[in-house]
Amino acid sequence: MSSTPRPEGPRKKASARVPSVGNGSNRRPLLIAGAAGIVAVVLVLAYLLLGSGSSSGSAADPTKQLEAAGCTVKAVAALPGSDHSVITPEGTSVKWNTDPPTNGPHYANPAIWGAYTDSLLPAQVVHNLEHGGIFIQYGKAVPQATVDELKGFYDAHQEGTLLAPLPRLGSKIALGAWTTTGASATDKGTAYVVKCAGFDEAAYAAFFKAYQFKGPERFPVDLLLPGS
DSSP, rough: BSOOOOOOOOOOOOOOOOOOOGGGGGGHEEEEHHHHHHHHHHHHHHHHOSSTSSSSOOOOOOOOHHHHHHEEEEEOOOSSSOOOOOOOOOOOOOOSSSSSOOOOOOSSSOOOEESSOOOHHHHHOOOHTEEEEEOEEEEESSSSSHHHHHHHHHSSOOOOOEEEGGGGGGTOOEEEEESSSSSOOTTTTEEEEEEESSOHHHHHHHHHHHHTTTTSSSOOGGGGSSOO
């Protein structure tokens, strides 16, 4: 595990002529080829719009699964993105509407992606969630055996994930995500904070599947790797 979060991270950054044919017998192959081309274009567009984790494609709401695992789920209307009004890494905002913070004003540089043994700075963590990340934070009374399970889960979900202690959570574990309806809809989003009394791999995985990589600012997954 890393030791201390650093205030760094990824930065923002004529119609074609159809050739004439001499007779009707050659037209059918041409029409078939044209139709196949149209189908290929439609499939590519469908993939871009609905495929891959970094898209805005929908996934099943994991709320029932999380509640069945003993977790509480809070969803709030997210505040606008790109608000860097927290001017120091240690700063806070009175506008934050979840605990731990999941959306809204944040520091200009996110935390380095990874697993930590020390607490993270929330103003940086919110920026990570803006990039589509998810946090897992756990209280000081969470048993070490459960922390080890969380570390194993993190190891299988390292891209775009932060794992760190947050002592004031006590015996609880918190998951957080910031989502929008699309990459350009930065002001139309929902933020989620989940608090659990224990670890449930299937329920946690459902949360990740539904909400990871769907933040107001979206980056390729290979820019959200541990250490970046």
